[in-house]
Amino acid sequence: MNKILFFAALQEKAGKESIELDVSGKSVKQVKEFVAQEYGLAKINESMTAINEEFAASDDVIQENDVIAFIPPVSGG
Amino acid sequence: MNKILFFAALQEKAGKESIELDVSGKSVKQVKEFVAQEYGLAKINESMTAINEEFAASDDVIQENDVIAFIPPVSGG
């Protein structure tokens, strides 16, 4: 099972902070496409993705228990 | 009468913070030469001079009651 975290506009749009989903074996790109469609989160394509708190590439593959987070363009400071 | 202020190394060398001297009518350059000789303050030539808290030029002329200060190279900050 994998935990998927949403932040900022994505979190508001999804209506929740996180979901549980088994996406192990899928690439970041595949997870993005699935989640975008399932939750109507078109903006996910502007987001980066983190796996276990580290930025990941589109073709990185999710492992069992990985925590995935979608990171919209940041605006701290 | 004029008050003449010494700071830092000049103050230590002169052994006092200030002196009273009537130098009105003299130029800054003349006052420097006189004080350098009278108090053994050769380093006064490396100093700038302030009249009434404003930097003065060598040929500026001292007026009655002006406060003169010799300003060694500064090292604040």
Add this chain to the structure above:
Amino acid sequence: MVSKLFSITEEPISIEQTVSLVSSRNAGAINTFIGTVREFTKGKRTLYLEYQAYAAMAEAKLAEIGQEINQKWPETKTAITHRVGKLDIEDIAVVIAVSSPHRGDSYEASRYAIERIKEIVPIWKKEHWEDGEEWIGNQLETKSYRKGTPSEEDLI
């Protein structure tokens, strides 16, 4: 009381406390950058801000910025505290403190830190105006992040 060099906090930030984390006998200079909530941006009045962070990752990324700074300016020491939650006008959102034996490095490293925060640290700001609200980010998609990861070259 924040005592970690790189931290996300919900409490008001103490400038003195962040500075004290980097002060040392070898430092002659400490540059501090304080980001505060400004009332007007491009003529539009902000009522308040809301900051959200992916806290664990944000602290890791702040520490990573500290490591980058140590590479570039070896004698510096850096601390960064970023606040989250609701912030009013004039409140402090972030304090960066960089100590260094000489002042030039402290200015350059401090500036580098704030620029990198705006690039790689997962913190988001929502502006609340009289007539609406919006999560601020790169709305114009001027950056593509095609590789998924923001590289230094992409982002500077």
Add this chain to the structure above:
Amino acid sequence: MVSKLFSITEEPISIEQTVSLVSSRNAGAINTFIGTVREFTKGKRTLYLEYQAYAAMAEAKLAEIGQEINQKWPETKTAITHRVGKLDIEDIAVVIAVSSPHRGDSYEASRYAIERIKEIVPIWKKEHWEDGEEWIGNQLETKSYRKGTPSEEDLI
């Protein structure tokens, strides 16, 4: 408690206090430079420092630097506090705070302020070492001040 924008004081300097003098609803950035007493300079160990100022003139010159900054960076606000007397290692000698709507100006103006302090403000530092003491200044006479007045061009 220091409440003047430009001041010479014999008391320990509060960073928060100096920052509060420039904080405003229009500021989004406050850059702070803190000059501290460093133990080692060029391998030589300092025991403590002694600062002396021509206080009235020094405050006037600090205010003049504030005016120069307002000319160059019109939307900034500057406060500078410099301490005099005996300072121990790690003590704060000077705090400069510059607020600005945008961060770039606050960094540039803060850097400008510390450079100008080292040029035109009548403050002197005496270093005390284990084997001696010396008033620090431009001992090498690399600057002639021929005109008697340090112009910006002379000194930068």
